[in-house]
Amino acid sequence: xxxxxxxxxxxxxFRRNSNQIxxxxxxxxxxxxxxxLKGATPKLTPRxxxxxxxxxxVSFAHLQYEADIHSWQGSQIPLICFDELTxxxxxxxxxxxxxxxxxxxxxxxxxxxxxxxxxxxxxxxIAWWIDDKGYPIPERSGVIRYFIVVDDKVLWSDNRxxxxxxxxxxxxxxxxxxxxxxxxxxxxxxxxxxxxxxANLNALSSVEKGxxxxxxxxxxxxxGMYFKRDQDQIVTSIPGRIVKICRAWDLAATIPTxxxxxxxxxxxxxxxxxxxxxxxxxxxxxxRWRANDVRKKVKDTAESDRFKYPGTKIRLPQDPGQxxxxxxxxxxxxxxxxxxxxxxxxxxxxxxxxPFSSQWQAGNVLILAxxxxxxxxxxxxxxxxxxxxxxxxASSDAFSEIAPNGISLVGRVVGQSAVSRIKW
Numbered sequence: 468x469x470x471x472x473x474x475x476x477x478x479x480x481f482r483r484n485s486n487q488i489x490x491x492x493x494x495x496x497x498x499x500x501x502x503x504l505k506g507a508t509p510k511l512t513p514r515x516x517x518x519x520x521x522x523x524x525v526s527f528a529h530l531q532y533e534a535d536i537h538s539w540q541g542s543q544i545p546l547i548c549f550d551e552l553t554x555x556x557x558x559x560x561x562x563x564x565x566x567x568x569x570x571x572x573x574x575x576x577x578x579x580x581x582x583x584x585x586x587x588x589x590x591x592x593i594a595w596w597i598d599d600k601g602y603p604i605p606e607r608s609g610v611i612r613y614f615i616v617v618d619d620k621v622l623w624s625d626n627r628x629x630x631x632x633x634x635x636x637x638x639x640x641x642x643x644x645x646x647x648x649x650x651x652x653x654x655x656x657x658x659x660x661x662x663x664x665x666a667n668l669n670a671l672s673s674v675e676k677g678x679x680x681x682x683x684x685x686x687x688x689x690x691g692m693y694f695k696r697d698q699d700q701i702v703t704s705i706p707g708r709i710v711k712i713c714r715a716w717d718l719a720a721t722i723p724t725x726x727x728x729x730x731x732x733x734x735x736x737x738x739x740x741x742x743x744x745x746x747x748x749x750x751x752x753x754x755r756w757r758a759n760d761v762r763k764k765v766k767d768t769a770e771s772d773r774f775k776y777p778g779t780k781i782r783l784p785q786d787p788g789q790x791x792x793x794x795x796x797x798x799x800x801x802x803x804x805x806x807x808x809x810x811x812x813x814x815x816x817x818x819x820x821x822p823f824s825s826q827w828q829a830g831n832v833l834i835l836a837x838x839x840x841x842x843x844x845x846x847x848x849x850x851x852x853x854x855x856x857x858x859x860x861a862s863s864d865a866f867s868e869i870a871p872n873g874i875s876l877v878g879r880v881v882g883q884s885a886v887s888r889i890k891w
Contacts, residue, residue, distance in 0.1 A: 470545070471505055474522035475571035478546035481563075483554040485529040488515060494527055494550060530555060536562045545569035549579035553587040560588075561616065564642075583684040590684045592621065596646040601677075601685025603648030613641045650682055672824040674817075693817075693824040694847035694859075701834045705747060709739040712749075714772055715782040715864035716765060717857045720758035733761050734857035735768055737779070738865040746826060746866065747833040749776065751843050751858060762801060769805050778806075782868050784860075785809045808868070817851055820859055823866040 470476040480494060488494050495515050502525065503509070507517040515527040530536060536559055544566050549555055567575045581589055585601070596607045613627045615636055624630035631638045651657070657664060668680040672693055677686035714737040721730035735752040752768050765781075772779040781802060785795040795809035826832055827847075834840060843858055850859045 468505065470571075470573050471507070471519040471523045471525075472521050473571055473573065476523040476545055476573055477526065477543075477571075478524070478548065479526045479528055479544050480548040480550060481555070482527075482529050482550050484531050487550075488527045488529060498525070498527070530559050533558055535559075539563065539566050542566045543568050543570065545571055545573045545575050547577045549577075549581075552579040552581040553584040553589045557588040583678045583682055583686075585678075585685050585687045593646045593684075595623065596648070597684050601683040603646070603682055603684075605648070607646075608648040609645055611643050611645045613643055615641050648682060651680065670825050670829060672821045672828060675821055675825075693820060693850050694827055694844075696844040696848060698828050698830060699832045699834055700830070701836050701840065702747070703836050705739075705741075705749075705835065706833070707741040707743050707745075709747075709776070710742050711869040712737070712739040712776055712778060713780040713782055713865045713868040714738075714750075714768065715861045715868060716784070717860040717864075718761060718765075718784065719755070719857065720761050722755050722757055729854060730755060731855060732857045733764065734861040735765065736858055736861040736865050737772060737776070738862065738869060739776070740869045741833075745831045745833060746869075747835060748843070748862070749835050750837065751839040751861075753839065753842065753858060762798070765798070766802060769802060773805065780868060781805055781807045782864050783807065783809045784864065785811045787811065810864070816856055816860060816863075819863040819867075820850065822870065823863050826866070826870075 482488050482494065498515075498517055499509055502517040502519070506520045507525075508519075510516050510518060517525045533556055544563075545568075547563055547567050549560070552560070564577070567577055569575045583601070584590060590597070595612065596603055596610075598604050612623055612625055613630050614621050614623045615630060615634060616622070617634060622630070622634060624633070627638055627641050627643070630636075630641050651665060651668060668676065671679060674686055674692055677683040714735050716735045717733065719731040719733045721727070723730060732753055732755050736748065737750040739747050739749055741747060750772075752764065754764070756764060765783075769779075769781055772781075783795060783798050785791050791811075799807050799809060823832075834843075846853060846855060846858050847862075850856055
């Protein structure tokens with residue numbers, strides 16, 4: 468906004484994927500609310516861009532693949548912005564430094580926002596601003612340091628002249644950098660207009676809450692961080708009315724052999740949503756069978772569920788590719804007469820498990836007493852480090868099928884909550 472009266476000024480705001488630019492409430496929607504207040508005209512071709520009366524431009528683009536950086540060869544971009552920097556590769560980031568140049572009278576600069584991600588290159592890059600536990604150091608937030616890159620290694624100093632002298636480069640070759648920590652509590656307008664948003668963040672699993680609410684850069688998934696048996700309650704009867712119910716399956720077709728004594732198992736988890744908003748795990752079918760026996764077990768279980776829990780929906784995974792599609796269609800025909808849904812598996816296992824884990828950690832999941840309880844607890848508590856996660860996948864899918872949208876998507880709608888700003 469400072470430079471929109473400069474006809475030669477231009478900025479590009481990058482997201483990793485193009486759909487992240489145009490998504491509901493995303494960059495483009497916000498730009499359409501903000502920039503026209505200063506006279507900008509929105510244009511969508513050849514790429515989304517805001518053109519101000521002076522001729523200054525703010526463009527929106529994506530760098531989905533590393534090779535996409537080469538399409539920016541020859542560009543002069545006075546201001547480069549990265550939205551969610553951890554989504555970009557280190558190579559993409561440092562290459563775009565070479566495009567950050569200007570003849571319009573504005574000193575070139577870069578800005579980025581990001582959420583914490585323990586294993587990202589960004590976490591290593593900002594390590595000086597982060598304490599041993601992974602939290603931003605308050606007194607270092609906003610402190611400017613200087614760096615150069617030599618043989619692909621980032622070298623730092625608190626003093627620009629000393630850095631240049633030590634490595635025999637020009638002072639102009641050093642880059643200034645700072646990290647500014649921020650949290651949801653800095654976004655006062657959002658909290659005033661949507662006070663329930665903070666409750667959404669508090670409902671996340673321990674790992675996601677640590678990252679997105681508290682800004683922890685070192686917290687990682689480990690066994691016991693998603694499911695602990697003391698966070699739920701075993702009941703001997705169903706305490707209320709079931710309003711929605713689903714059994715989801717994680718399918719396998721391998722039996723144990725001397726070479727592979729513990730292959731993946733077939734798991735079918737039955738979960739119901741109660742009229743008081745809680746959830747109850749009603750039954751778990753688990754075993755290692757051949758393909759034909761798996762199909763028979765699925766159908767026998769469907770018949771048993773229809774008798775015991777009328778209205779039970781069946782959810783089956785659809786693997787990628789034609790073979791997965793054909794298997795899904797085959798199962799639907801095989802289970803004619805039952806309410807069956809197949810869905811392509813997308814997202815990593817942790818992301819799929821987080822909505823169910825959040826409700827588990829909040830004490831909103833009950834377990835109906837049964838002989839399967841101990842084995843179920845054992846596998847859940849070992850997630851994601853355990854040898855198997857079959858019941859976790861099945862539980863996650865059953866939960867997502869019966870949960871209201873506002874809960875089942877909580878792991879994906881939180882957006883930038885512990886977002887921080889990075890300046891160059």
